[in-house]
Amino acid sequence: MIPDEFRLTESGRETLFNLLSKGALGCLLLYALFPIYWMILSSFRTRAEITAAEPSVLPFTLDEAADAIQDPSVLLTLLEYENYLTMWDRFPVFDYFVNSLIIASVTTVFALAVGCLGGYAFSRYRFPGKIGVGGALLGTQMIPGILILLPMFLLFVWIQETLAIPLIDTYHGIIFVYTTFTVPVAIWMLRGFFDSIPNAIEEAARVDGCSRFQALVRVVLPMAAPGIAATGMFVFLTAFNEVLFASVLARGDVTPFAIGIQSFETQTTAYWGEMMAASTVATAPILILFILFQKPIVEGLTEGSVKQ
Amino acid sequence: MSRVTIDELTKVYDSPSGSIEAVDDLTLAIDDGEFVVFVGPSGCGKSTTLRCIAGLETVTDGTIEFGSEDVTDQKPKERDIAMVFQNYALYPHMTARKNMAFGLKMSTDLSEDEIEDRVEETAQMMGIEELLADKPKALSGGQQQRVALGRAIVRDPSVFLMDEPLSNLDAKLRAQMRTELQQLQHDLDVTTVYVTHDQTEAMTMGDRIVVLNDGELQQVGTPLECYHRPANRFVAGFLGSPPMNFLPVEADRDAGELSHPRFSLSLSDSVVADLDGTELVMGLRPEHGSLTTTPDAHPEPDRLVEATVTVTEPMGDVTNVYLDVGGESVTVTAGGHLGLTDGESVWLYVPEAKLHLFDAETGTAIKHSDEPIESTRVSEASRHAETV
Numbered sequence: 001m002i003p004d005e006f007r008l009t010e011s012g013r014e015t016l017f018n019l020l021s022k023g024a025l026g027c028l029l030l031y032a033l034f035p036i037y038w039m040i041l042s043s044f045r046t047r048a049e050i051t052a053a054e055p056s057v058l059p060f061t062l063d064e065a066a067d068a069i070q071d072p073s074v075l076l077t078l079l080e081y082e083n084y085l086t087m088w089d090r091f092p093v094f095d096y097f098v099n100s101l102i103i104a105s106v107t108t109v110f111a112l113a114v115g116c117l118g119g120y121a122f123s124r125y126r127f128p129g130k131i132g133v134g135g136a137l138l139g140t141q142m143i144p145g146i147l148i149l150l151p152m153f154l155l156f157v158w159i160q161e162t163l164a165i166p167l168i169d170t171y172h173g174i175i176f177v178y179t180t181f182t183v184p185v186a187i188w189m190l191r192g193f194f195d196s197i198p199n200a201i202e203e204a205a206r207v208d209g210c211s212r213f214q215a216l217v218r219v220v221l222p223m224a225a226p227g228i229a230a231t232g233m234f235v236f237l238t239a240f241n242e243v244l245f246a247s248v249l250a251r252g253d254v255t256p257f258a259i260g261i262q263s264f265e266t267q268t269t270a271y272w273g274e275m276m277a278a279s280t281v282a283t284a285p286i287l288i289l290f291i292l293f294q295k296p297i298v299e300g301l302t303e304g305s306v307k308q
Numbered sequence: 309m310s311r312v313t314i315d316e317l318t319k320v321y322d323s324p325s326g327s328i329e330a331v332d333d334l335t336l337a338i339d340d341g342e343f344v345v346f347v348g349p350s351g352c353g354k355s356t357t358l359r360c361i362a363g364l365e366t367v368t369d370g371t372i373e374f375g376s377e378d379v380t381d382q383k384p385k386e387r388d389i390a391m392v393f394q395n396y397a398l399y400p401h402m403t404a405r406k407n408m409a410f411g412l413k414m415s416t417d418l419s420e421d422e423i424e425d426r427v428e429e430t431a432q433m434m435g436i437e438e439l440l441a442d443k444p445k446a447l448s449g450g451q452q453q454r455v456a457l458g459r460a461i462v463r464d465p466s467v468f469l470m471d472e473p474l475s476n477l478d479a480k481l482r483a484q485m486r487t488e489l490q491q492l493q494h495d496l497d498v499t500t501v502y503v504t505h506d507q508t509e510a511m512t513m514g515d516r517i518v519v520l521n522d523g524e525l526q527q528v529g530t531p532l533e534c535y536h537r538p539a540n541r542f543v544a545g546f547l548g549s550p551p552m553n554f555l556p557v558e559a560d561r562d563a564g565e566l567s568h569p570r571f572s573l574s575l576s577d578s579v580v581a582d583l584d585g586t587e588l589v590m591g592l593r594p595e596h597g598s599l600t601t602t603p604d605a606h607p608e609p610d611r612l613v614e615a616t617v618t619v620t621e622p623m624g625d626v627t628n629v630y631l632d633v634g635g636e637s638v639t640v641t642a643g644g645h646l647g648l649t650d651g652e653s654v655w656l657y658v659p660e661a662k663l664h665l666f667d668a669e670t671g672t673a674i675k676h677s678d679e680p681i682e683s684t685r686v687s688e689a690s691r692h693a694e695t696v
Contacts, residue, residue, distance in 0.1 A: 095442030200397035
């Protein structure tokens with residue numbers, strides 16, 4: 001038994017709970033953000049600093065920090081932004097980035113186009129085999145990519161040889177692969193958003209003079225916009241981040257950033273600082289995109305699951 | 309404007325657990341400019357019928373005609389209809405103005421300016437000019453309702469279809485909109501089909517009401533016809549609040565009376581002549597019964613039924629008295645304050661003229677009350693009904 005004087009009051013218990021939960025959240029946040037911090041920090045470091053036996057966790061030494069407080073312009077001299085200048089010349093970073101943007105954007109457009117129509121059909125229509133097809137779509141997500149990689153490669157080779165359609169190391173080849181992976185997820189995500197749109201609104205549009213397709217385009221899709229933005233962001237990031245298939249099927253002129261970045265690590269040396277600088281630059285547009293679309297995406301992520 | 313003719317309409321839904329007949333062989337003609345109310349409990353087929361008229365449901369069997377045109381297989385957009393939905397179904401991403409203009413934009417060749425003019429005009433009529441720039445989210449339920457009505461009216465359709473449009477409003481606003489809608493319909497003179505489960509709306513709003521149950525037509529008539537001359541026990545029990553009282557009785561034709569374990573009531577010869585079968589259900593509207601505590605002083609002591617007061621509900625103008633008659637509950641609406649106490653013994657007077665009789669098995673009406681039912685313009689009649 002705990003003596004009464006050591007018992008926490010109701011409000012004391014609440015405070016303790018608050019502290020503990022916030023502490024736990026803080027740890028998680030640290031865990032998630034530290035690699036990004038390390039990436040940015042390393043991008044501003046020389047190779048010597050990066051490869052030091054005991055690299056400093058802080059950007060500056062205490063003395064440097066003291067100087068910077070005296071005179072903020074010192075900060076500029078402390079930043080080692082050399083990496084950001086040299087990385088462009090060392091490897092075609094810009095080309096890699098553009099490749100990634102093309103591949104991810106086109107994949108997003110295709111996956112959304114198919115996903116919207118498919119998701120709408122699953123949400124609104126009853127058709128034979130609906131449960132089976134829906135399950136099969138979901139089932140494709142259970143198969144690890146590595147199992148499909150070799151068959152996919154062989155299929156590409158076969159198509160290339162028999163039909164003379166080049167697929168390996170082409171934009172359309174890798175876009176096709178990513179679209180097939182993301183369409184099932186897009187259909188399932190969008191189906192949830194369409195489910196949350198009352199049928200009556202669409203019926204109102206049809207009474208107002210729309211065909212079913214017009215009602216979809218003019219009323220249902222605008223209403224599902226947050227969901228479409230969320231789904232689109234998911235597809236875009238999946239395609240942007242993908243490494244496994246790109247490493248086999250998208251080399252040469254179409255090498256995306258995720259693969260290209262590996263070239264900073266050569267047989268003789270690793271350009272860590274430039275690699276980190278390139279990564280930081282590549283992250284920025286995505287981050288900006290996320291911040292711009294944050295509101296609709298968060299709305300979208302919650303809306304799909306909540307029935308009106 | 310147009311006449312709507314529904315001929316042997318049947319709608320069957322197929323589901324894995326079997327097929328459901330939502331509407332069964334419904335035949336009905338709605339006159340040009342008429343306000344017809346479909347009423348019935350949920351699942352009676354009233355909404356399905358409306359949706360078939362709208363073209364939102366395919367028809368299993370039968371035909372629907374607007375004027376002389378068969379629209380059975382036409383798409384909703386080909387039918388020149390406007391519909392008001394229970395949850396308003398406004399387009400949330402459009403302002404009230406765009407909501408109202410959308411139908412004209414999609415279904416007519418009017419220029420932007422002409423559409424704008426018509427939207428303004430309708431908004432003025434509905435008193436919603438101030439709201440035109442707002443999106444539905446910024447509007448209250450009542451305002452949304454007005455925009456939804458405006459969206460239907462601006463189309464100037466040949467048929468209005470309304471699916472429980474007032475059921476999401478609070479009681480006070482609902483009563484107000486009820487009157488306003490009637491007025492609007494009267495002014496616009498557009499054929500209107502109105503679906504509701506609320507019998508007050510049915511009684512007060514329609515030129516005629518169509519009572520449905522289990523997908524089958526029970527009765528079509530003016531509100532007072534259906535109220536005072538119900539075709540069957542279902543209609544009698546559905547319309548009226550508190551509902552009609554029903555007591556099982558046996559008809560003894562030789563003695564010329566109805567007998568119940570607790571009482572017997574003599575019948576006049578003309579009524580006896582119409583009787584068919586012996587197992588009957590006697591019906592009496594709460595407002596047609598009266599109570600007395602001094603049976604000896606009553607002019608017709610043989611038409612009194614002894615009862616025990618179980619609960620009294622003083623409503624101010626009237627009092628609902630719940631009685632126990634041989635284990636069965638009977639409600640009487642008596643005027644003013646009676647000063648009755650629970651458990652008190654009273655005598656219920658059952659006037660023969662107001663008595664309804666139904667066949668116990670089929671529910672078909674055998675005898676009606678003699679209450680007058682004006683067949684003239686029903687708006688007056690329905691106003692009378694509202695006070696009943």
